[in-house]
Amino acid sequence: MAALEHDRSRLGRSSTAERVADILRERIIEGLFVPGERLSEEAIGSALGVSRNTLREAFRLLGHERLLDHKLNRGVFVRVLSAADVADLYRMRRVLEGAAVRRCAEASPEALRLIGETVEEAERSASDDRWQDVGTANSRFHQALVALNQSPRLDETMRQLLAELRLVFHAMRNPRSLHEPFVERNRLLLGLLEARRAEDAATYLEIYLDDAERLLLQAYEPAG
Structure with missing residues (x-):
């Protein structure tokens, strides 16, 4: 304590x-x-x-x-989340983040800079084998994505969603297996946003979240 x-x-x-x-x-x-x-x-x-x-x-x-x-x-x-809880969280993520990346043409340079900072933070942490810190940076990346919606209410919803999702991360024995594949993918998604390729970014994000959900459910071992 x-x-x-x-x-x-x-x-x-x-x-x-x-x-x-x-x-x-x-x-x-x-x-x-x-x-x-x-x-x-x-x-x-x-x-x-x-x-x-x-x-x-x-x-x-x-x-x-x-x-x-x-x-x-x-x-x-x-709380210990179930597989059904995880699936529901990802349904919400697809709605919140999908809407956000489709607005990248309206994104300010400052908003994109903040997203870029989270990508760099994850890359530094990964190079030092600090995988819990990579997970934290990844959460900040997705929070910054949702901020592209320019809605304080959606920002708050995303904060609560990510807090729940962290409960799953803490129950995993090998956080590297979850976070490592998405360090580079966050960099690629950032590139699409900076190029203002909204539909390409939305398609990429959909595949990204499908893969993340599948990987998480395969590795998740909730406490009994």
């Missing part, structure tokens, strides 16, 4: 449930709490210095985001 004790300073004097939920969400996405793990109200509340009521409200918010499961008489657990 040392990491959470460090986070206490971020709460300030007004430790609202939303701010506590923000911290716990970040830590779940980072893998501090893994899928299937029971969250201790006492330990987390003590580490963050918040009341039980505030913490329970934060748990409730994260439950609505599908990151936590509340099990009667057992407690609160980090």
Whole structure:
């Protein structure tokens, strides 16, 4: 819980449930709490210095985001996604990201620069064999893609979707097998966006997501 004790300073004097939920969400996405793990109200509340009521409200918010499961008489657990959950997440990704790349002709140089930075970040991490960091950069790449829609609501939807998907990544024994094939493919997709080839980018993305979903489901080993 040392990491959470460090986070206490971020709460300030007004430790609202939303701010506590923000911290716990970040830590779940980072893998501090893994899928299937029971969250201790006492330990987390003590580490963050918040009341039980505030913490329970934060748990409730994260439950609505599908990151936590509340099990009667057992407690609160980090959610374990099923294969059906993964398939549904990819259905959403096809809608959000497909619409985004079709708007690449309208993309500002700044928007494309931000996408390019995530590609470079993944390439650096891959060269150092930091595959969890590659996964983080890949998530940022796809978040930046959805930003091409220029919709704060879609941005928020994508953030929640990617947070759920990270639960799957943390349950995998070999993250390199998932992330490595897409480092180069992100670079190729960026090239299509920079060339403003919207339909080619959309077709490429469709194949990309089909391959990613298939690879993920083949490798995914959810906790029992």
